[in-house]
Amino acid sequence: MIHINSNFLQLKPSYLFTEIVNRTRAYEQSHPESKVLRLGVGDVRGPLVPVVIEALHGAVDDLATVERFHGYGLEEGPQWLRQRVADFDYAPLGITLQADEVFISDGAGSDLGNLTDILDLGNRVAITDPVYPAYFDTNIMAGRTIDLLPCTPENDFCPALPEQTPDLIYLCSPNNPTGTAMTRSQLKMWVDFAREVHALIIFDGAYEAFIQSADVPHSIYEIDGAQECAIEVRSFSKTAGFTGVRCGYTVVPHALFGYSNTGERVELNPLWHRRVCTKYNGTSYIAERAGEAVLTDEGRRQNMERIAEYHHNADIIRSGLQQIGMQVYGGIDSPYIWTRTPGGMSSWQYFDHLLQTAQVVCTPGVGFGSQGEGFVRFSAFGLTSVAEQAIQRLQNSITL
């Protein structure tokens, strides 16, 4: 008799984005003359940059030939791309990686979900609150015990070391949803702690390309000893607009070890390699060639122009909100601005208020965890004209 994984029944329904869509649609239907401006979405906008488009067409052309046709690739990704990641993304930071420590993926989402396949179900997990919901839900599905680490203005959104010693720790910097980033000393505190208690850090660096502050590391491996305690997950989604293309990578250093149930010390890299080869058939060749184009000087130049636009939008939103007296966080090393709601409103109350008074859509912070209550997230991924208009409306709605 087939039995389900009953841990799934412990998951809370996920309705954040559905609810945003529903409330926005209801407003639009009852106010057909209004033009609603969306600052809620966490997705990039197009088009892809020219070098990437060229690489995508080139890969498709390969598949149209006998000679350059490409069938199954290596599940862990081709050597040329793994080496390119090590050389282009890490070597300039002073970080030495072997190509076989880099695993090409179809994006951060899959690997962040699947990585815990290689870890024991009994590991105790520390996760920040607020948080990207997948870290949490993945571990609920596996039945692990989770401790939440509050991230608030009071602790500068860098969680304090937990009372219960964790085995597995999720960190995301620059952070989604708070838009803040961990400094070198903050990150060092966590690396030192993880090494001390033999915990593993899963470090989500999906927003790395947005870092501007000098004291914010681009990779956790900039911290001494991090290769002995951290897996780093990255993606081309936000760096190069690949949310629809699907390509990223995950670094599992050879220096990482875990313990078996008999106390044996086991290297993690071959375990992840085996998992990838068993439950994955490799990233699309077309996406891999596009990823290669991102990792060139010209690819970086073209994509950083787009990132600069997002930074400009974030500046407009940040300063606009500050001008009307709101408390804002993040938005410097990130496309997200995290804002305390005025007058003690709940996240959803302020969402509704903003929709009705200014026809602007944000993301209620409570959707990312209980510590997000009383906050909303604004996104800088839209057009500059939309950001400008939205801020103008907010300022007007306050004045009126």
Added chain:
Amino acid sequence: MIHINSNFLQLKPSYLFTEIVNRTRAYEQSHPESKVLRLGVGDVRGPLVPVVIEALHGAVDDLATVERFHGYGLEEGPQWLRQRVADFDYAPLGITLQADEVFISDGAGSDLGNLTDILDLGNRVAITDPVYPAYFDTNIMAGRTIDLLPCTPENDFCPALPEQTPDLIYLCSPNNPTGTAMTRSQLKMWVDFAREVHALIIFDGAYEAFIQSADVPHSIYEIDGAQECAIEVRSFSKTAGFTGVRCGYTVVPHALFGYSNTGERVELNPLWHRRVCTKYNGTSYIAERAGEAVLTDEGRRQNMERIAEYHHNADIIRSGLQQIGMQVYGGIDSPYIWTRTPGGMSSWQYFDHLLQTAQVVCTPGVGFGSQGEGFVRFSAFGLTSVAEQAIQRLQNSITL
């Protein structure tokens, strides 16, 4: 202290294809004048058909525009493609599916590996032997108890019902590696059994496009009641040469239920939906558009021309082996021919013999399980000229 999933230590090293490559390379290095012919590979050859190439370029062009840019898609796949699968692949077979019973994937490999995430670790699993290794390894990783079902010439490669009642059953038809396919009555026996004992069948239909025999069902849902007991996994990899493109789909009917640890009856479709939305960020938009092109009359016509070539190659290999007195199986509804080694040789002995006497590479059957010992697999995915030449050499090497 981080602990690993110790079930990984129970996995046997996977060296089949590495070993084939190593032995072949060693032979070529010591016989630089020889031209080795490869009939071992299970990968398709190029190019992709014109309608698919056109769709791929079209999707890339979309990503080069502001208006038609495509960022995050739905994790479970877009409505237009899910509906197309139901209408184009299933409705003509008399099978009614709702679009939301179809989940678009990046290929069968990922879903076959990930599906058991929604199932209890205590389920008892029945798996055929020989078998595609991923079914087996996935369940070893999860620590489930596995019963192997021998598939031999004596039972016509259709396994007998197991003595131990299973909760989960893997079936693959047309089969990799044996190249045989289950008839309607054979499949009905399994569907009736699964319904009787409330087991779940995971049905791997990756080679469906190769079916020629009238009494071989194209989908398990052609059998009455199968929507109450089976998940069907399909791929464009072999149908349309997508092994490098990465797109497929999985059908999870609403009529499927499993039991929770408190005896509650729980529908599987929403569980799989939640799994997909948590640990996957959707299939590449470019691959999805290519999948759409496969599911058109012209797409089917163009791809079936290629399949006809593979069938032609299989005929050459089958009849050629029979002419030299070998016992062959499969190769009618499949690109694979399964052959008993002559003279009681082991799989690897015959592999070496064939390499040295005829410079032909096959796949040792023992690599797919102990019941594969004494067999080898030939693949029809190569060029017709290669198949012809290989058979000629085999016949000569016997005559000499």
